[in-house]
Amino acid sequence: MLLENYELEVFNSKCNPSAMSVHCFAHLGQDVSAALPYLNTLLGGFEYLRDPPSVTFKVQGKLITVHGRKIAVNALKDEAEARKIIEWLKREINDAWDRRDQIAPSVQATPRPGLLDILKLLPKTNCKACGEPTCMVFAARVAEGAKGSQDCPELIPDARSVLDGYLGQFHFPD
Numbered sequence: 001m002l003l004e005n006y007e008l009e010v011f012n013s014k015c016n017p018s019a020m021s022v023h024c025f026a027h028l029g030q031d032v033s034a035a036l037p038y039l040n041t042l043l044g045g046f047e048y049l050r051d052p053p054s055v056t057f058k059v060q061g062k063l064i065t066v067h068g069r070k071i072a073v074n075a076l077k078d079e080a081e082a083r084k085i086i087e088w089l090k091r092e093i094n095d096a097w098d099r100r101d102q103i104a105p106s107v108q109a110t111p112r113p114g115l116l117d118i119l120k121l122l123p124k125t126n127c128k129a130c131g132e133p134t135c136m137v138f139a140a141r142v143a144e145g146a147k148g149s150q151d152c153p154e155l156i157p158d159a160r161s162v163l164d165g166y167l168g169q170f171h172f173p174d
Contacts (some may be wrong), residue, residue, distance in 0.1 A: 003032050006026040023076060024076060046108050117144050148167070
């Protein structure tokens with residue numbers, strides 16, 4: 001087991017203290033830098049930095065960045081959600097490290113869907129039925145994996161099928 005323990009720090013945004021979400025840092029008891037290329041391969045990192053090493057994931061509208069000695073997560077409901085995500089990542093880090101002889105390490109970010117490619121497939125009515133203020137914002141949420149074609153009520157079935165086909169080539173972890 002590479003990662004054994006961590007200390008959780010949950011806090012409100014300093015630039016927006018009235019925000020409804022919280023953020024967290026997990027200060028890691030062990031350095032997990034060596035596991036990051038394997039974790040990147042398994043989870044399809046959105047961004048990978050080599051120096052200092054870190055990998056960032058976009059999962060369900062959250063940014064999760066794993067550094068050698070710290071994990072940062074934004075847009076959390078509460079401390080319980082923070083613990084759940086950090087425990088999941090702890091398991092993923094340890095699993096990647098335990099199976100490293102079976103995994104091809106990667107320091108490349110995975111391909112991402114193009115914002116304009118998504119927008120071209122949307123009705124561009126800015127109807128707000130999806131819960132977003134504009135189709136451009138909706139396209140950005142789709143590109144990050146937080147929304148899908150099913151979240152646009154105005155999307156006709158043929159366009160939905162094309163959008164789903166386009167998005168199917170990209171990895172969005174659950």
